[in-house]
Amino acid sequence: MKALPTVLTALALAGAALAHAYLVNSSPAENSRVRTLPGEVRLGFAEAVEVRFSSFKVYALEAPAEALSNPRRLKELAEPLVERVLPLRGDEAARADAGLKNTARTTENIEIKLKPDLKPGAYVVMWRVLSVDSHTTSDFLVFTYLP
Numbered sequence: 001m002k003a004l005p006t007v008l009t010a011l012a013l014a015g016a017a018l019a020h021a022y023l024v025n026s027s028p029a030e031n032s033r034v035r036t037l038p039g040e041v042r043l044g045f046a047e048a049v050e051v052r053f054s055s056f057k058v059y060a061l062e063a064p065a066e067a068l069s070n071p072r073r074l075k076e077l078a079e080p081l082v083e084r085v086l087p088l089r090g091d092e093a094a095r096a097d098a099g100l101k102n103t104a105r106t107t108e109n110i111e112i113k114l115k116p117d118l119k120p121g122a123y124v125v126m127w128r129v130l131s132v133d134s135h136t137t138s139d140f141l142v143f144t145y146l147p
């Protein structure tokens with residue numbers, strides 16, 4: 001029975017890790033193809049995020065045509081872009097999004113407006129969120145818009 005406290009500690013730590021604001025759902029879904037561009041991207045997080053201290057962006061992803069049906073390749077292409085542009089400020093003109101619809105200070109459900117008339121291709125939705133438990137989480141997802 002000596003191992004029990006260790007197991008319980010491990011479970012407690014796992015519970016703390018799970019409390020982070022990780023993504024639980026999105027629309028468009030990760031790696032999905034949409035034929036019609038929605039007006040906004042929706043992200044659902046496991047716990048509420050502090051909207052003002054979080055960052056959400058959508059960027060078009062430069063990708064060769066043959067990569068558009070290859071999620072792994074798109075993810076590889078997206079990684080350096082996310083690293084480069086997620087920390088940027090004042091990059092509104094380069095982005096495919098037009099800011100957040102959200103007005104509440106904290107929420108689990110983020111709505112990112114998309115600019116109208118976006119071109120077909122791959123898009124990266126990226127975020128760095130501060131959750132209400134004070135943890136920061138960063139991630140991204142890719143979807144393709146191919147009418």
Ligand SMILES: [Cu+2]
Nearest residue numbers: 019020133135
């Ligand atoms: Cu957390």
